[in-house]
Amino acid sequence: MAVETGTRQEERVEGRVWTMRLAPYGRPSAGAVLLSCSRPACPDQRFPEGTAAGRKAAVAHVNTHLAHIRAGGGPRGEAWCACRAADCAWHTPDPDAGRRSGPRPPAQAARCGGPVVLTVYADRAGRLWRIAETCARCAAATPGCRVLDTAAPSPVRTASARTDQIRTASARTEQTAVEAAAQQQPAGGTAADGVAAVFSDRSPSPAADPSAPAAGPVQVPQARAAVVGAAARPAKRWGKIAQRTVPHDLQPDVLRTELIELGDAFRAYQKRPEPDLALLAELHDRKARAFTLWADISGDHSLRHEAQRAEQAAQTTREMHENRCGSPADGGPAVERLLTRTQAAHARTALGYTAAHTPFPQAEVRLVVLMLALRAARNGTGNVTGQDLTGWLQGDAEPVLEQLVDAGWLHLPGTVAEALASRPEDATAFTVPALLPGQPRPFAFGKTTRSKISGWAQKVLGDRKLRKKKLGPTTRLLALYTAAHTRPDGHLGPAEDDGLDLNQAAAFCALPPDQVAEHAGLLITADWLSEADTTANRLHGRLAERVWPLGGLL
Known part of the structure; x- marks a missing residue:
């Protein structure tokens, strides 16, 4: 018997596995990726152009290995299951495991069986590809696994x-x-x-x-989801939602079923090619109600906290849907806005901070202070190029920077001339001492919101028609101020026909109030405003429809 067993083990070979991985390479901001293969003969490949090029090369590399495998005779019938060698960790647990009593059987006894097949697997994130010789049962139990060939039965x-x-x-x-x-x-x-x-x-x-x-030759089984229909399967008693396992004996049954269906619905939503914020808000609402009831039944306070988080997520998602895709009051076309309502409020905070903390009253200085403060809002440091500076102020950039450096508001590692000569591949790192972490924090937004607001301000100042008209810093500050204080229909001010306070708008732009009308007229000629009026000490007007996506909703 010992001789027979030893002979059998010697005649069987380990299933082959080829694994290709895509990982970031170098600085995260550079976007470069590294493609590596588990086969020692395959050298690593670097793609500075980004993830898309890396994925394309990974697919080509997978096809190259598959061609060599087919040329070498395909999968081997005498091979051990490679998934079994990995303790069957490649496929998900049995969904019926929650209602079993006693210890779970070994993975080998529960899973492995059938002929040897050649499989290819790609994860949903597009970061890992795996070719492997496995048994048919493990292939059928692995989500996203595709069977390419079946080995001839080994004698x-x-x-x-x-x-x-x-x-x-x-x-x-x-x-x-x-x-x-x-x-x-x-x-x-x-x-x-x-x-x-x-x-x-x-x-x-x-x-x-x-x-x-x-x-x-035998027919390879399909994946579990393709073989077992929903009508033939009994109601699921096991599932996961929000990294929590739904107990198989949770009562009432309607709550357990709702939680299981919600978990499946969230996972299905993540696979959608395009987002649907209205559907996502509805899922969060259902989750909040279900977790509240679950907390009442179990007495688990963490479930109640999860329900509150779901309520907040539903509200935020609904606001995003209304802000980005909502229709204006006059029934116009849907508008996808650059800033959400919350991000627009943070943008107005940044405008107010700039007006109160600019060391010099000139409009040129205020504009540069605003743009640099947005870049350094998180930790007091940021990067800027000469192209940025000259784009903001044309020929006035050098004296403005010298003023800020002499006043101590801005620190540069070199001279102002070197900063103006810096290029995107070698940007100048600057420091704003007033925004360093040891100082009081004037801004409460996070990294993503900071990036959004900075990009929004850059788009406003770099608007092609404003540049074509060669409008000065004062007029472009007024464009920023009007864009930050709009309603969904493009009108200025928080209430119907209320407009903006003329004195506050003039103070932000470093203008006398009686000159606001002149600069508002320039914005009309640049198709930034469709109308403007400064009577009754109010600035009434409306953004041109072409710039509605830049409007920061009040």
Whole structure:
């Protein structure tokens, strides 16, 4: 027996695995990626142009390996299952495991079976690709796994399977054999001595007919989701949502079913090619109600906290949907806005901070202070190029920078001339001492919001029609101020026909109030405002429809 076992192990070989991974390379801001392959003969490949080029190369690399495998005869029938060698960690747990009693059986006994197949797997994030020789049952249990080829049955494996099945059949009692035959006969097995072993591919066991020849090519089973229909499956009693396992005995049944369906719905939403914020807000609302009831039943305070988070997520998602895709009051077209309502409020905070903390009253200085403060809002440091500075102020950039450096508001590592000569690949790092972490924090927004607001201000100042008209810093500050104080229909001010306070608008732009009308007229000629009026000490007006996406909603 020992000799037989040793011979069998020597004749079997380990299943082959090829793994390709895509990982960031170098500085995260550079966007470069590194493609590596588990085969030592394959060198690493670097792609400075980004993830898309890396994924394209990864797919081509996978196809190259597949071509070599097919040229070498395809998958090997005598190979061990590579998934089994990894403790069957490549496929998800059995969804019925939650209602089993006692310890879970070993992965090998519960999963492995059927012929050897060649599979390819790609994760949903587009970062990992795997080619492997596995058994048909593990291939069917692995989500996203595709079977490309089936190995011809190995004579050693067929004989071993036949010997194992006969030994198992002879060890059973007559009653057990009859019951097994009665249960497995409808699945397609053929009884032999009262026993019919049925594999995952629904092919008869070699032990079923000792006189039958070696098994021919078999049909590989499809993934579990494609074989078992929803109508034939009983109601699920096990599931996960928000990294929590739904207890199989949770009562009432309607709550357990809702939680399981919600978990499936969130996972299905993540696979959508395009976002649907209205649907996502509805899912968060359902989650909040379900978790509140779950917390009431179980007394778990963490569930109630999760319900509150879901309520906030639903409200935020709904606001994003209204702000980005909502229609104006006059029934106009839908507008996808650059800033959400919350981000627009933070942008107005940044405008107010600039007006109160600019060391010099000139409009040129205020404009540069605003743009640099937005870049350094998080930790007091940022990067700027000469192209940025000259784009903001044309020929006035050098004296403005010298004023800020002399006043101590801005620190540069070199001279002002070097900062103006810096290029995007070698940007100048600057420091705003008033915004360093040790100082009081004037801004409460995070990294993403800071980037959004900075990009919004850059788009306003770099508007093509404002540049074409060669409007000065004062007029462009007024463009920023009007864009930050709009309603969904493009009108200025928080209430119907209320407009903006003329004195506050003039103070931000470093203008006398009686000169605001002149600069508002310049914005009309640049198609930034469609109308403007400064009567009754108010600035009434409306953004041109072309710049509605830049409007910061009040």
